[in-house]
Each structure stands twice: as structure tokens, then as C-alpha cells.
Amino acid sequence: MQRLLRMSLAGLFLLQAGCGIQPWVKPYERDRLADPIMSWDRDAVSGAYLDHIYDSREGSRGATGTAGGGCGCN
Amino acid sequence: MALAVVGVAGAAVLPDDRADIFYSDYKGGGMDITGKSVLVRKKFSEQFAVEANYFVDTVSGASVDVLSNASVIKDERKQKNISLEYIHDKTLYNLAYTNSTERDYISNTTHFSLSQDMFGDLTTVTLGFTDSRNSVGENDGTAVRPLVSWLGHSQSRSFEGGVSQVLTKDLIAGVTVEVITDQGYLANPYRSIRYCADPGTTVPCLGGAVYGAQIYPNTHTSTAVEGRAKYYLPYRAAAAVSYRYYSDTWGVKGNTVELGYTQPVANLWILEGRVRHYSQNHATFYSDLFPSVAYQNFEARDQNLAAQTNTTFGVKATYAFLPDGWKIFKRGTVTGDFSHIHFKYSDFRDTRDYQQPDFTGPAGTEPLYQFSATVYQIYLSMFF
Numbered sequence: 001m002q003r004l005l006r007m008s009l010a011g012l013f014l015l016q017a018g019c020g021i022q023p024w025v026k027p028y029e030r031d032r033l034a035d036p037i038m039s040w041d042r043d044a045v046s047g048a049y050l051d052h053i054y055d056s057r058e059g060s061r062g063a064t065g066t067a068g069g070g071c072g073c074n
Numbered sequence: 075m076a077l078a079v080v081g082v083a084g085a086a087v088l089p090d091d092r093a094d095i096f097y098s099d100y101k102g103g104g105m106d107i108t109g110k111s112v113l114v115r116k117k118f119s120e121q122f123a124v125e126a127n128y129f130v131d132t133v134s135g136a137s138v139d140v141l142s143n144a145s146v147i148k149d150e151r152k153q154k155n156i157s158l159e160y161i162h163d164k165t166l167y168n169l170a171y172t173n174s175t176e177r178d179y180i181s182n183t184t185h186f187s188l189s190q191d192m193f194g195d196l197t198t199v200t201l202g203f204t205d206s207r208n209s210v211g212e213n214d215g216t217a218v219r220p221l222v223s224w225l226g227h228s229q230s231r232s233f234e235g236g237v238s239q240v241l242t243k244d245l246i247a248g249v250t251v252e253v254i255t256d257q258g259y260l261a262n263p264y265r266s267i268r269y270c271a272d273p274g275t276t277v278p279c280l281g282g283a284v285y286g287a288q289i290y291p292n293t294h295t296s297t298a299v300e301g302r303a304k305y306y307l308p309y310r311a312a313a314a315v316s317y318r319y320y321s322d323t324w325g326v327k328g329n330t331v332e333l334g335y336t337q338p339v340a341n342l343w344i345l346e347g348r349v350r351h352y353s354q355n356h357a358t359f360y361s362d363l364f365p366s367v368a369y370q371n372f373e374a375r376d377q378n379l380a381a382q383t384n385t386t387f388g389v390k391a392t393y394a395f396l397p398d399g400w401k402i403f404k405r406g407t408v409t410g411d412f413s414h415i416h417f418k419y420s421d422f423r424d425t426r427d428y429q430q431p432d433f434t435g436p437a438g439t440e441p442l443y444q445f446s447a448t449v450y451q452i453y454l455s456m457f458f
Contacts, residue, residue, distance in 0.1 A: 023194025029243040032306040037336045037344060038246065040304065042392075045096050045111050045127065046411060046451055053100060053449065057417065059354050059378055060320035060328035062232065062252035063298035 088123045088161055090404075091116050094455045096129075102447025103417070105135040111453075121161050129153040149213075151176045164191040168202075178211035178222050178263075187234070195240075200250075202234035212263035226259025247303040254296050261290035265376045268425070269364040270437070277363050278438030283425075286367050288374050291359070296322035300330075312336040325358035326379065342394055350386040362423050363438045377443070380422035388413040403458045411451040418444040 025033075032038065041047040051064050096111035108131070115125040131151040157170035165188055172183040187202035208228045215221030236250035267288050272281035302316035313335055320328035334348040357379040359372035390411040396403060423440040433440060 023196050025196060025240050025243045027195075030240070032244055033240060033246060035306065035310070035312075037310070037312045037338055038304055038306055040248075040302070043094075043409065043453065043455070045094060045113050045129070046409070046453065049096075049098055049109060049111075049129075049451065050413070050449070053415075053447075054352070057378060058328065058352060058382070058384070059322070059324075059326035059357065060298065060318070060330065060352070061296060062254050062320070063234070063250045063300040063318055 088117055088120070088159060088166075089115070090457045091123075092455055092457045094453055096451065096453040098449065098451045100447060100449050102415070103445040105133065107134075108132050123159045125155075125157040125159070127153075127155040127157075129155075149177055151179075164195070165189070177220050178213045180209040182207050197240075198236075198238040200234070200236040200238070202232070202236075204230075204232035204234070206230040206232075208258075210259045210263060225263055228256055228258030228260055230254060230256045244306040245303065248301070250300045252298050254298075256294040257292055259290075260292060260294055261288050261374070262376050262378075265374065267364055267367075267373045267375045268362065268437070269367050269369065273366055276365055278436040279363065279365075280436045283363060283437035288376070289359075289372050290374060291324070291372055294322060294324060296320065296326075310338055320354075324379070326354055326356070328352065328354035341397075344392040344394075346388075346390040346392075348386070348388045348390075350388070351383070352385075353383040354381065356381040356421055360421075362421050375422075377419065377422050381420045382417060382422070383420075384415055384417040386413050386415045403456050406454065406456045408454050409452065411449075413449040415447045415449065416444070417447070418442075 036042060055061050092113070092115050094111070094113040096109070096113070098107075098109035098111075100107040100109075109129060111127060111129040113125065113127045115123060117123040129152070131153075133149045133151070151174060153172060153174040155170060155172040157168060160167045168185070168187045168189075170183075170185040172181075172185070174181040174183075183204060183206040185202065185204045187200060189198055189200040191198050206229065208230070209224060210226055210228060211222045211224040213220045213222050232252060232254045234250065234252040236248060238246065238248040240246050265288055266285040268283045268285055270277065270279035270281065271284045272279065275281060298318055298320045300316060300318040302314065304312055304314040306312055314333070316330075316332045318328075318330040320326070320330070330350065330352045332348060332350040334346065337345045339345060357374065359370065360374050360376070360379040361369075362375060362380070364370075364373055388411065390409065392407050392409040394405060394407050396406045399405060419442055422443050423438070424443040425437075425440055
């Protein structure tokens with residue numbers, strides 16, 4: 001119980017500390033980050049299609065943000 | 075799994091309305107797959123958007139391990155997806171439903187995620203959950219006269235968490251973790267194991283080999299962690315890098331590394347190049363050739379579970395038109411994308427007799443399998 005209390009207090013402290021963080025990149029400095037070339041995946045259908053190709057042929061899966069459905073059994 | 079993006083960036087603002095038509099062609103390893111897709115995305119207010127996507131894959135041919143023991147297949151996969159997005163203050167909620175139907179496979183997927191911007195909008199945290207129910211069948215008939223027998227069901231649940239962090243005014247990075255757990259009928263019904271025909275012999279099999287039924291576990295849990303970063307170069311261009319580590323309860327460990335470069339030209343073109351390399355070891359119950367039919371409790375010869383590497387080289391060009399808009403459209407883009415993928419297996423052998431008519435060695439000494447695939451994509455996107 002005491003351990004849970006200590007962890008809760010630590011969590012609250014971290015949250016409180018987080019609220020005090022000042023953004024070190026100001027909104028007017030984010031024009032480069034807002035450029036379309038900085039997007040992770042501009043075209044969802046195309047990204048999901050390529051992920052489906054890999055998912056159907058590799059043992060690995062997940063954590064790519066997109067995935068297609070279907071078996072890929074053939 | 076849902077098509078909805080659970081990206082590590084992008085909360086707090088809904089993307090533009092858009093309509094896309096998409097065509098793709100995959101050729102490689104004996105398969106020819108063409109894909110056609112329509113996507114419409116519409117904001118009904120600054121807070122609420124709906125996205126609908128319809129995708130049709132047409133498959134002809136069959137991969138090498140299917141060809142070794144079955145007939146050529148012609149099939150079609152239809153995938154329907156609807157996704158609802160709601161934004162409130164700095165939180166983006168996403169609810170999506172996907173139905174994917176093939177003659178011998180039906181999948182229904184529900185997905186929910188939320189993304190929260192925090193710490194001066196420099197950090198985005200994303201949490202996602204996906205539930206997928208699948209029915210697995212086998213077509214014992216022909217392409218013209220299918221005879222599908224339903225073999226079982228499987229259920230898949232995915233838990234995903236991601237953090238995206240603005241590090242500097244030129245650099246953004248993210249980490250995504252996804253745990254997926256499946257249970258039920260998890261085998262690919264078109265694969266078979268291969269074992270020595272003469273009992274008591276060892277691999278390679280001097281007396282030849284025969285095919286038999288696979289035995290799969292009915293549970294599977296995987297964990298994947300991906301880290302990625304994108305950097306805005308001193309001139310207007312971007313470089314991206316990502317790495318994914320994968321591990322599962324079937325003994326597969328995979329590593330994926332990808333590098334990308336994006337170069338806009340004269341505000342009309344965006345040119346991109348990417349290189350991706352993937353490697354994995356084989357699953358604990360995988361073997362290209364077992365010494366006997368009941369050699370171990372689980373047995374599989376699915377090429378996806380074999381030790382393998384593959385390397386992708388891709389290029390993509392996007393051309394922007396209608397910069398001043400037309401009718402209801404604000405702008406449009408047309409994109410061409412080409413990828414070349416070379417797959418190489420280190421313990422999966424090419425057993426098709428007609429591919430090597432001069433081969434006379436014992437089973438288990440056939441050449442290792444490898445093949446190249448090409449993927450073309452072309453799509454038109456109109457933003458409104």
C-alpha cells in the first residue's frame with residue numbers, strides 16, 4: 001500500500017513537473033515541421049498497401065501505424 | 075486491421091478533405107496482384123470528419139509453396155473501411171470499422187485510438203486498440219468453380235502506444251510499441267509440411283520427400299517496437315530513418331531498417347527515395363524438411379516463417395496541379411510510386427521440379443528460394 005502511495009505521489013510530481021515545461025520550440029518556429037515534406041505518411045492508402053505487402057510475406061507485424069486486412073494466404 | 079492511421083503525429087488538427095483514386099500492381103514470386111481503391115475524406119465541422127475507403131485486390135497466380143502442392147489460384151479481396159474522427163481541445167478520437175472479404179477469408183475489424191497533444195504541443199501521445207475477428211477457409215475447387223470449406227475462426231487483439239516528440243525546430247522523432255495477440259485457427263491452409271518418405275532417415279532424404287498437414291499452435295503473441303526520426307535539412311529537403319525490432323512467441327525475431335529522402339522541386343514536384351532492409355530468423359516449429367511426419371508437436375513450412383532477408387528500393391514522384399483551385403477543389407496531386415523488392419530465403423528451398431529439370435539430388439538439397447517483386451502505384455488526390 002505504501003509502495004502504491006509512493007508511486008502515485010511520484011506520478012503526480014512528474015505530471016506537475018510536466019505542466020511546468022516551457023515549449024523550447026515556439027509556435028512561430030514550427031514552419032519547417034509543418035512543411036508537407038515532414039509528414040510521416042502523406043498518403044494513407046499507399047502506406048497501408050505497402051505495409052500489407054510486407055505483412056503478407058514477413059513474420060513480423062505491427063508498430064508501423066498502418067496495416068491492411070486480409071489473409072495474404074495465396 | 076483498420077486502415078485508420080494511428081500515427082505518432084498529427085493530433086489537434088483534422089487533415090484536409092480529400093478524394094483519392096488509386097491503382098496498384100504487384101508482380102513477383104509467381105503472383106500478379108492488381109489493386110484499385112477509392113478514398114473520400116470529409117470534415118463536417120472543424121471537430122468531426124468521416125473517411126471511407128473501398129479497396130479491391132485481384133490476385134492471380136500463387137506463391138511458390140502453394141504451387142509446390144496446389145493449383146493456381148484466382149481470387150479477389152474486397153475491403154471496406156469507415157473511419158470517424160472527433161477532435162476536442164487537444165485530443166483526437168478515432169473509431170474505425172473494416173470488413174475484408176475473400177472467397178476463403180473474412181475479417182471484421184474494429185479499431186479505436188486517441189491522440190493527445192501536450193507540453194506546449196511538442197509531444198503527442200497515441201493509444202490504440204484493435205479487435206479483429208476472422209473466418210478462415212480453403213478453396214478445394216478451382217478458380218472457376220470454387221468449393222470453399224471453412225476450417226475455423228481466429229481472433230486478434232492489438233494494443234498500441236506511441237509518443238511523437240518535437241526535438242528541435244528541424245527534428246521530430248517518435249516511438250511506437252504494439253502488442254498483438256491471436257488465438258484460434260492461425261495456420262495458412264494452403265501450406266504443407268515436407269518430410270522424408272522413408273521412416274528413420276535423416277535430412278537430406280535419399281528416399282525422397284512427401285507432403286503432409288501442418289500443425290500450428292493456436293495462440294500467438296507478438297511485440298514490435300519502432301523508433302523513427304525525420305530531419306529538415308539546411309535546404310528544403312527531409313531525411314528520415316526508422317528501425318523496428320520484432321519478437322514473438324513462435325520464436326521469430328525481425329529487424330527492419332528504413333532510410334528515406336524527400337526533395338521538393340520548384341513547388342510543383344516532391345521527389346522521394348527510400349531503402350528498406352528486413353531480416354528475420356525462422357520460427358521454432360518451422361522446417362523446410364522434417365525427418366518424419368510427427369517429428370515434433372508443431373510443424374510448419376510456411377515461407378513467411380522461414381529465415382529470410384529482403385531489400386526494397388523505392389522511388390516516388392508527386393506532381394501538384396491546380397495551385398489556384400478549380401470549382402470546389404483547392405488543389406490536386408498525382409503520384410507515381412515504384413518499388414523493387416528482392417526476397418532471399420536461407421532455409422526455404424525451391425521444390426518446383428519444372429524450375430530445375432536437371433536437378434537430381436536428394437530432397438533437402440534443392441536450391442534456396444529467392445525472387446524479386448515489383449510494385450507500381452499511381453494515384454490521383456484532390457483536396458477540397
